[in-house]
Amino acid sequence: MKVCRFKEEGGIFAGIYRDDHILPIPDSENPVLLDFLPGGNRFGEAVAIHESDSAASISAGQIQLLVPVPNPPKLFLLAGNYAKHIEEGGEPASERADTFPYVFMKPPSTTLTDPGSPFRIPRVSPGHIDWELELGVVIGKGGKYIDESEALNHVAGYTIFNDISDRKFRPNPDRKERPKDKFFDWLHGKWHDSSCPCGPCIASSHTLTDPQNLAMHLSINGKVYQDASTSQQVFPVAAVVAFISSFVTLEPGDMISTGTAAGVGRTTETFLKPGDGIEASIEGIGTLVTPVEAEF
Numbered sequence: 001m002k003v004c005r006f007k008e009e010g011g012i013f014a015g016i017y018r019d020d021h022i023l024p025i026p027d028s029e030n031p032v033l034l035d036f037l038p039g040g041n042r043f044g045e046a047v048a049i050h051e052s053d054s055a056a057s058i059s060a061g062q063i064q065l066l067v068p069v070p071n072p073p074k075l076f077l078l079a080g081n082y083a084k085h086i087e088e089g090g091e092p093a094s095e096r097a098d099t100f101p102y103v104f105m106k107p108p109s110t111t112l113t114d115p116g117s118p119f120r121i122p123r124v125s126p127g128h129i130d131w132e133l134e135l136g137v138v139i140g141k142g143g144k145y146i147d148e149s150e151a152l153n154h155v156a157g158y159t160i161f162n163d164i165s166d167r168k169f170r171p172n173p174d175r176k177e178r179p180k181d182k183f184f185d186w187l188h189g190k191w192h193d194s195s196c197p198c199g200p201c202i203a204s205s206h207t208l209t210d211p212q213n214l215a216m217h218l219s220i221n222g223k224v225y226q227d228a229s230t231s232q233q234v235f236p237v238a239a240v241v242a243f244i245s246s247f248v249t250l251e252p253g254d255m256i257s258t259g260t261a262a263g264v265g266r267t268t269e270t271f272l273k274p275g276d277g278i279e280a281s282i283e284g285i286g287t288l289v290t291p292v293e294a295e296f
Contacts, residue, residue, distance in 0.1 A: 081259025132260035228261030
C-alpha cells in the first residue's frame with residue numbers, strides 16, 4: 001500500500017497512490033499521512049480502500065502531488081553509505097565494523113520540494129549541481145536507544161529523496177583559507193533552496209517489508225546514470241535508525257535519507273542544467289519526477 005498527499009481544487013487530501021491514478025480517502029482534508037500508516041488511527045481505513053475493487057479514482061494528471069511529510073520534525077541524510085559511491089569519489093570504502101554512518105541535516109522548510117515541481121539551480125553557484133537518488137525512511141514510532149533488531153518496527157514507511165548537491169560551492173572565492181573551509185563548503189552545498197525533492201508517496205512498511213532489496217534507477221533526460229540496489233548499503237536501514245537514536249530522540253514524522261549509490265554526475269563532470277528532467281525510481285515506491293530550472 002502506498003499513500004500520498006495531493007492538491008485538488010484548492011484543497012489538500014490523502015489518497016492511495018497507484019502510479020497513474022489516485023484513490024482519494026474520504027474526509028481527509030489537510031491530512032497527516034502517519035494517520036494512514038501502521039500505528040495510525042486511520043490505518044485500517046486506508047487498507048480497506050487499498051484493497052477495494054470499487055473505490056473511486058482520479059487520474060494522476062489531474063492533481064498536484066505534494067511532499068508526503070511537509071514539516072518533518074527532523075530531516076537527516078547520510079553521506080557515504082554505498083561503497084561504490086565512496087570509491088567513485090576517490091576514497092577507499094570502509095567495512096561497517098570500522099566506521100559509523102556520517103549524518104547531516106537539511107532545512108526541511110526550504111529544501112523539500114514537491115513531486116513534479118522544479119529544482120532551481122542556485123544563482124550563487126550554478127556550475128556543479130549534482131543528483132543523488134536515495135531511499136527515504138519515515139519514522140512512525142519515536143524512541144531513543146532503539147535496538148537494531150527492533151528498528152524496523154519504528155518505521156511507518158519509505159519514500160524517495162533526491163539529495164541534490166552543489167559539489168563546488170565556495171562562498172567568498174577570494175577568502176583566506178581556514179582549516180575547516182572545505183567541510184563547510186561541502187555542508188553548505190547541501191542546503192540550497194529546493195534541493196531535496198521528495199515523493200511521490202510513502203510505501204507502507206506493512207507491505208514493503210524488506211528495504212534492503214530494492215532496485216534503484218535515476219535518469220537525466222532519459223539516460224540512466226544510477227542503477228543500483230539498496231542491498232549495497234554499508235549501513236542498512238535498521239542500523240541507521242538505531243545509530244541516530246543512540247544520541248538523538250527520534251520522533252514520529254522524522255525522515256532519514258539513507259545515502260546514494262554510484263553514478264553521480266561528479267564522476268563524469270556531468271552536472272544539472274536548466275531544461276533537464278530527472279526521474280528517480282525505487283522499486284516498490286514509484287518514480288519521483290523533477291524538472292530543472294534556473295533560480296531567476
